[in-house]
Amino acid sequence: MEILANAWLIPLFPLLAFVIILAFGRRLKESAAIVGILANAASLVIALLVFFERFAKGAGDYLNSSFEWLTIAGHSITMGFEVNQLNAVMLVVVTLVSTMVNIYSKGYMHGDNRLHVFYQYLALFTFSMLGVVLSPNLLQLYIFWELVGVCSFLLIGFYFYKPEARAAAKKAFIVTRIGDVGLFIAIALLYWWVGSFNYSDIFAAVNSGTLLSWQITLVGILVFVAAVGKSGQFPLHTWLPDAMEGPTPVSALIHAATMVAAGVYLVARMFELYLGSDIATNVVAYVGGFTAIFAASIGLTQRDIKRVLAYSTVSQLGYMMLALGAASAAGYISGTFHLMTHAFFKALLFLAAGSVIHAAHTQDIFEMGGLGKKMKTTMIVFLIGCLAISGIFPFAGYWSKEEILVATLASGRIDLFIAAVVAAFFTAFYMFRLFFLTFTGPEKVPQGVQVHESPKVMTYPMIVLAILAVVAGFINTPWKPALGDWMTQGMSFAHGGHESAPFWVTILAVGISLLGIFLSWLMYGKRSISNGNTARAFGPLYTLSYRKYFIDEIYHAIVVVPLRALGKVADLFDRYIIDGLVRLVASFTYGVGAAGSRVQNGQVQGYGAMMLVGLVILLITALVAGGLFVS
């Protein structure tokens, strides 16, 4: 049996779990967690088999697109699924992180009387996310793309009774939808320009010149707009930090490892189109590079542990976009490679943060401190996560981030290379700021709160992810780039030799990260530099970063307020001008009617006569209008 042909089973299990929990959730109660975990584990097993078959045995791509979904003008639009190198990796990443998060949540959400609802949404999300990855065409991707968005919305708003959660859910939905309209338009244009939504047909049209270069650029940018929304890139990043209102396992799965990476996946999947447009790849690279340093600079000053991680996610996704924007094999490989390693270590960091919040009952890092003594496991895995994201040798992040720097340098964009290096410095600094403030120093948690290590059901998934955060990088090392070589097999942009990385890049990257860690240690570990003084020393810059460059306020002033005002004005216009005119006409008619009512004397003959008059008028009008009298 060829396992690739059965890849459709992978999303089927979470779908079944969703249906079961939807139907029997109230009776299942906490056993809903078991349903979710088993379904994800089953998907993980098949995803691993698929990956193994595709990677180790070198099976070819599999494409099945035979399901007739809709017919338009006799033309049928089909749906199906595909397996290729890129999505084989994604399948493993998604099912793996999802399984870990499902297990972890059993402990984290324990005691919540809506636990079954949580698992129901989680299952629907995993199904949809796998759908995004398996889609063989853009329309199908869009369908699942929107579904993951709505799952994200539901989970951000899981604590629906909190006004902040409601606001955050709404914001996430609307801001990402702004981006989605770009994809919507791109799909509509491709229908007319290419006549198909299938990736292969689109790329064929790019390569054959059927799509003109301005069309490639336009489609590329429109698709990228959707990726900007989903992956929290500037200027549509504002929803992602607010999304932290959701339960922490959700932040780990959706808002760190998988859904937010869907934007990166989309750009990678459409890579052959982007190669056809320099303008589009420049946009991708510059938006990504700018976001990487922009978000990192906000992360420096935030006080909420989850928000720091959220800005860090935004920044790391920026790195991935930056890599893809390099429009080279090295960029493609490093972008997707970083997507994978980031999924592991960022999910880990969020789960560890959840463990901390679970114990300390606060999210403010300045109210924590000294937690390491009582939470050894959490501290160690968090430290591993910090080292990985800071790109310290030999943790996973080191390999992928260095590749990105090399690819960026090779693309000749020195400005972006510098930005990426500075962002790496920021990253190391704010991650270790989190680490030191949370786990070291004097204990600050109030007496009443019993700090304790989380149960095994929570720590084991973290340990699995921690192991991956250490070893995952070895799948693609400069001397044996197994993943990269395999990923680009058969791709039009594949090239034989490997990009030779100048050794100074490694020294620079690791050095600057170590510097960041050192500075962080001085300020928050050893505390020889008071952070209050630093904040004052940087003055306006500190405020700018702490207030997130006032982007939310700016959007409020230039979008929300004018829109509301427009609504009010339109409402008055509708009420008094349009309906006012109607009332005017009506009162005039009423006057005529009142005169007419004198004619209504209750005599049947009278009515008959009136009807006759009416009919005659009608007929004459008809004949005149009919042109019979005009010859």
Next chain:
Amino acid sequence: MTSVLAVLTFVPLLGVLFLLLMPKSQQNMIRTIGILTTIIPLGLALMLYAGFDSASGDMQFVQQLKWITIPVGQMAMAINFEFGIDGLSMPLVVLTSVVVAMASLVGMKIKDRLKEFYALLLVMEMGMLGVFTSLNLFQFFVFFEFTIIPMFFFMGIWGYVNREKAALKFLIYNGVGSAILLIVFAVIFVNIWTLNFKEITMAFTDPNSPFNIPNTMGYLSENFRLGLFIALLLAFAIKIPIAPFHTWMLAAYKESNAAAIMISSGVLIKIGGYGLIRMNAAFFPEWMDKLGTAIAILGVINILYGAVLALAQNELKLMLAYSSVSHMGIVLLGLAAMNAEGFQGAIFQMVSHGLIAALLFYIIELINERTGTTDIRELGGLAKSMPVLSGVLLTVTMAAIGLPGTSGFVSEFMSYLGLFNAHPIIAAVGALGIILTAVYLLRSILGATFGPIRETHESLIDARSYELVPMVVILGLVIIIGVYPALLSGPMQETLINIVPRIGG
């Protein structure tokens, strides 16, 4: 099967007959008869769907019955009952039977003048089914009147404080609309001497028809056709409604009972879209084509104007009324596209919006009944006391927003898809509506169901079992169409191929 359409159309009258025989006090019996009677057309409509030949673009299940003869000079002009359906009307027949069956459940709450309630409901059902199954203008008009007059009473008798005023406004607007229709029909008749849709279409579009050859006796000039086109457009603009003819809808939806709004928003306003395709596009394809840009702009105005106004409402029912204006704009976009994609989108949108709007209003009325308000400032957190009702409300809201996996997406997608070929700039502007729809719907629906709950709303009763029926049935259809739209698009193909080439877009 040959007389199925006549049976389908008139079978509600049988229920009316039974109802008249029932004593007033037998309320449960009246309800049973009323509800069961709506099941029969529903079953027949589903049979029609099953028996529909997708390979044919012609009228199917055609049947003629002798009706009346009018002496015209020497000749006797026979007006017959002519029934038939094609890929355009069949989905609307199914929609009508579903919406009416679901609306009949509203009667569970009605105590006052229950018999009249069901009698009027059934007469309206006959009218709506008759409109969609009629093959000639006269019959169309008669059935059309049978939707307006009963609705006037229906709105005026059961509802809220200002219901009578609202009903009168509905009647005046729709009366103007039907007066225009009557004049147009009369003019067509005295010129072409037929009332049959197909014959009229042939007369207007067949190049060999005497009406199309300049400088002959019967030639009908371009301006003459334009006049008729505009008049028809105006009549249907009131129905759809196209801004600025929408204000009847606001009062009507705010003041009348759930069944009236379900039927009005679910089916009646779709007659406007149906008429635009069956008459404007079929009779005057060249004008439809020439005025495509104008119709597209009207559509975009509807979408954006409706959306911006919906955003300003605190009253859920007014929000939904403006939302209807906005969503019906999408129908116009599809029609303005002048291609199969757009037309299919428009028909899909009529069915989809019919289902979604009916369910939305149904649920809002359930909330109104429990809390005594539909003002979002006085609501909030309802998901806590009514998780099932709120969950369904949120799901159907998502369908209205156009979430893939629901009928809302497929309809919206095809309508815009069509327009992107014909008028890409207008379509791109209209696409702003996709964002605004999410903004106003989430603002109001989340405002009602999310956030902190009021103390007085903490122990509201969640959806009762009979209240769940419309939710399950309608939501089920919305999702089935969304997941597998080929079920709906299949039967339309040949009909569209018949209609669209004439438009020449």
